[in-house]
Amino acid sequence: MFKNIGIVVKKNQEIGDVLFLDSLLPILSKYTKDIYAEEGELDSNNLVTELSPEAFANKVDLLIVFGGDGTLLGSARRFLENDIPILGINLGAVGFLTDVNIDNFESIIEDILNGNYEIEERSLVSASFPGKTLFGLNEIVIHSGAYAQLMRYQLSVDGKAVYEQRSDGLIIATPTGSTAYALSAGGPIIHPSLNVWSIIPILPQSLSSRPFIISSDQKIEIELLSGPLEDAKICADGQEDISAEYQTMVTILKMNKFPNLKKPSHLLATLFGVGKLPYGPGTWGSLATLIVWYFCNEYIQASVEILIAIILLALLICYFSTNDHEEKDHKSIVIDEFAGMWLALFLIPDITTAGLAFLLFRLFDIFKPFPISYVDNNIKNAFGVVLDDLIAGLAAGYLTIFLYSFF
Numbered sequence: 001m002f003k004n005i006g007i008v009v010k011k012n013q014e015i016g017d018v019l020f021l022d023s024l025l026p027i028l029s030k031y032t033k034d035i036y037a038e039e040g041e042l043d044s045n046n047l048v049t050e051l052s053p054e055a056f057a058n059k060v061d062l063l064i065v066f067g068g069d070g071t072l073l074g075s076a077r078r079f080l081e082n083d084i085p086i087l088g089i090n091l092g093a094v095g096f097l098t099d100v101n102i103d104n105f106e107s108i109i110e111d112i113l114n115g116n117y118e119i120e121e122r123s124l125v126s127a128s129f130p131g132k133t134l135f136g137l138n139e140i141v142i143h144s145g146a147y148a149q150l151m152r153y154q155l156s157v158d159g160k161a162v163y164e165q166r167s168d169g170l171i172i173a174t175p176t177g178s179t180a181y182a183l184s185a186g187g188p189i190i191h192p193s194l195n196v197w198s199i200i201p202i203l204p205q206s207l208s209s210r211p212f213i214i215s216s217d218q219k220i221e222i223e224l225l226s227g228p229l230e231d232a233k234i235c236a237d238g239q240e241d242i243s244a245e246y247q248t249m250v251t252i253l254k255m256n257k258f259p260n261l262k263k264p265s266h267l268l269a270t271l272f273g274v275g276k277l278p279y280g281p282g283t284w285g286s287l288a289t290l291i292v293w294y295f296c297n298e299y300i301q302a303s304v305e306i307l308i309a310i311i312l313l314a315l316l317i318c319y320f321s322t323n324d325h326e327e328k329d330h331k332s333i334v335i336d337e338f339a340g341m342w343l344a345l346f347l348i349p350d351i352t353t354a355g356l357a358f359l360l361f362r363l364f365d366i367f368k369p370f371p372i373s374y375v376d377n378n379i380k381n382a383f384g385v386v387l388d389d390l391i392a393g394l395a396a397g398y399l400t401i402f403l404y405s406f407f
Contacts, residue, residue: 085119134240150167152225171200290358336388344360356400375388
């Protein structure tokens with residue numbers, strides 16, 4: 001059951017859209033008083049509580065998007081880390097995704113808030129290249145960036161070359177995106193439940209190059225060879241155009257839900273879900289460590305063996321969990337805070353200084369003075385994820401010893 005309802009509206013609203021929205025909000029307020037929007041999202045409305053962007057993302061458990069498919073796509077990418085279900089209400093020109101008509105709004109809302117609904121999950125596609133990762137609900141498009149001029153690239157799937165060709169570009173579409181730009185380029189319509197992608201060349205200079213379908217679990221690599229401009233362009237859902245240098249590799253992968261608490265490595269990496277708590281998961285992870293240490297302290301008596309085991313376990317868990325996400329030090333991974341905080345507590349001279357060690361560890365971990373900042377910025381793997389917290393724990397522990405002896 002949903003309690004806290006978030007509102008997102010399309011930008012550049014027309015007068016008719018504003019009137020429709022003004023008529024729909026009173027209907028929604030009949031079923032719930034917990035209606036929220038981000039600051040500045042709506043004109044002043046006494047039915048809606050405004051929140052900061054971070055508070056909004058952590059507060060709402062259902063997002064209602066008033067607009068067209070473009071508004072919904074932008075919202076899906078923006079809130080993808082928060083795992084919020086989205087309901088699209090069509091106020092735009094294209095409504096494949098925002099398929100709820102405003103005439104049916106009240107009956108749909110009543111059903112949903114009474115628990116009569118099904119959540120349909122859709123796959124997302126990611127494109128990674130040096131210094132950048134894009135996510136798309138519809139598609140990733142690689143193009144030359146110049147009107148009526150071709151680019152050259154080589155396409156590989158699971159390490160096997162498919163072809164090298166010249167075209168205006170290439171579309172990698174999800175089943176959701178098969179009715180969008182991919183359809184205009186001659187791609188097939190794919191049922192959303194299928195675990196596949198379609199690959200469609202855009203105006204290829206070839207008589208034999210046609211769209212084809214592969215499993216979305218396969219790895220796609222596109223080597224950008226040459227083109228009319230200095231850089232190629234990579235676009236997600238038609239909303240974000242990023243430059244990518246030629247002679248670089250673009251890797252296309254299915255974006256898996258992270259963290260997935262059904263996977264043991266994710267469950268342990270988040271300390272059994274502690275890392276999914278809002279407002280500073282690292283602090284929650286450190287606090288959880290302090291509580292565990294406090295109740296175990298009488299029995300472990302600062303065991304070096306346990307400390308080493310915790311550090312090695314943290315490294316192992318981070319190795320497996322970071323391989324499942326492009327962002328190596330994902331905010332929900334807090335097993336590294338567990339290891340760092342445990343090291344700080346191992347060093348303290350007295351149990352009464354545990355609170356001070358916790359405070360100092362959080363300060364070092366948040367502000368990251370050198371060399372913590374160097375490790376965080378330059379070692380982008382599981383070892384680096386754990387190492388910066390171990391250094392923070394070491395600094396917090398020894399500073400606690402110094403302050404304890406000084407005062």
